[in-house]
Amino acid sequence: MSCNNPVRYYVARGYSYREMTVKCGRTDPYGDRAICDQCSSDREKMRQIRNDEANIKADNDWLRSAGWGDI
Numbered sequence: 001m002s003c004n005n006p007v008r009y010y011v012a013r014g015y016s017y018r019e020m021t022v023k024c025g026r027t028d029p030y031g032d033r034a035i036c037d038q039c040s041s042d043r044e045k046m047r048q049i050r051n052d053e054a055n056i057k058a059d060n061d062w063l064r065s066a067g068w069g070d071i
Helices: 043-065
Strands: 006-013 016-023
Antiparallel strands (some): 006 016
C-alpha cells in the first residue's frame, strides 16, 4: 500500500522549527497520513489510500452509531 520512504515535516517550535521525519503511510505530526512524493504521483496507490480512508471512516461511523466510539 505505502512504501518506507521518509517524509520530512518542519514543525514550528518557539521562534524556530523542528524537523521531523515520518515513514510514508504513518501518521504525520498534524494527525493526517504522511504520503511521500513517489506515492502521491502514483494513481493506483492514491486510489488504494482513498479507499482505505473511506473504509476506516465507515467503520468508525458504524462504531460511533453503536455507542462504541472510534478504534
